[in-house]
Amino acid sequence: MEPHILILGAPGAGKGTQSRRIAEEYDVEHVTTGDALRANKHMETEHGTPASYMDEGELVPDPVVNEIVRAALDEADGYVLDGYPRNLSQAEYLHEITDLDVVLYLDVDEEELVHRLTGRRLDPETGDIYHVEYDPAEDEEVAERLVQREDDTEETVRERLRVYRENTEPVVEFYDDEGALVRIDGEQSPDEVWKDVRDTIDSNA
Numbered sequence: 001m002e003p004h005i006l007i008l009g010a011p012g013a014g015k016g017t018q019s020r021r022i023a024e025e026y027d028v029e030h031v032t033t034g035d036a037l038r039a040n041k042h043m044e045t046e047h048g049t050p051a052s053y054m055d056e057g058e059l060v061p062d063p064v065v066n067e068i069v070r071a072a073l074d075e076a077d078g079y080v081l082d083g084y085p086r087n088l089s090q091a092e093y094l095h096e097i098t099d100l101d102v103v104l105y106l107d108v109d110e111e112e113l114v115h116r117l118t119g120r121r122l123d124p125e126t127g128d129i130y131h132v133e134y135d136p137a138e139d140e141e142v143a144e145r146l147v148q149r150e151d152d153t154e155e156t157v158r159e160r161l162r163v164y165r166e167n168t169e170p171v172v173e174f175y176d177d178e179g180a181l182v183r184i185d186g187e188q189s190p191d192e193v194w195k196d197v198r199d200t201i202d203s204n205a
């Protein structure tokens with residue numbers, strides 16, 4: 001059976017960057033609630049649109065997100081789950097619907113997170129992630145089409161980090177208390193982080 005991998009970390013810790021590598025290397029689905037919600041940002045639900053929460057840096061209500069995850073995991077054999085669970089009630093729901101083989105946590109200092117997120121740029125055609133300083137696009141054509149995510153302004157980033165501390169840090173503690181969590185130094189270069197991620201998956205899955 002393909003591995004079931006959970007990747008945890010604050011906004012900007014590098015979950016998306018590493019998940020894309022995991023999905024390719026281990027041939028598993030990249031299940032990311034952030035991308036799924038962005039693709040359906042203006043969908044009307046009984047709780048309002050996802051955009052009304054995301055643009056403020058707040059969490060989208062659990063029923064909307066739980067449904068997205070359940071449907072995606074139903075279809076996937078192996079997966080890397082990125083951006084979920086973000087609070088304890090989502091963690092309980094996840095426990096009911098699947099088993100995990102590896103729980104990774106990318107550890108990064110808060111000011112570094114702000115710097116990474118405000119400098120992040122995305123390629124709308126490929127989904128590739130860049131950074132104006134750490135990882136600029138070298139191809140001029142690519143550089144010209146890069147965009148910034150709407151919630152990557154400094155004000156919204158600070159609110160996302162506050163929401164993370166309040167809601168998601170308890171999830172990290174929950175997996176840590178269970179003895180399932182493997183902490184990785186997320187302040188290393190992307191390649192060094194990747195080496196630790198791969199070693200951890202290979203020895204646990």
Ligand code: AP5
Pocket residue numbers: 009010011012013014015016017018033034035037053054055057058059060061065082083084085086090116117119120121129130131132134135151160186187188189190191193
């Ligand atoms: P989501 O899309 O999940 O965003 P996030 O968790 O805030 O995380 P990010 O995607 O911003 O960061 P990342 O860790 O993936 O970092 P990246 O690899 O890009 O959620 C967005 C919103 O959706 C939420 O605010 C919420 O409203 C809603 N939502 C989503 N899931 C939800 C849920 N379960 N429940 C309720 N609401 C939900 O890296 C960042 C930058 O750093 C890049 O520029 C990259 O190039 C650079 N970088 C990466 N690694 C390194 C490194 N090692 N060294 C130097 N630079 C690096």
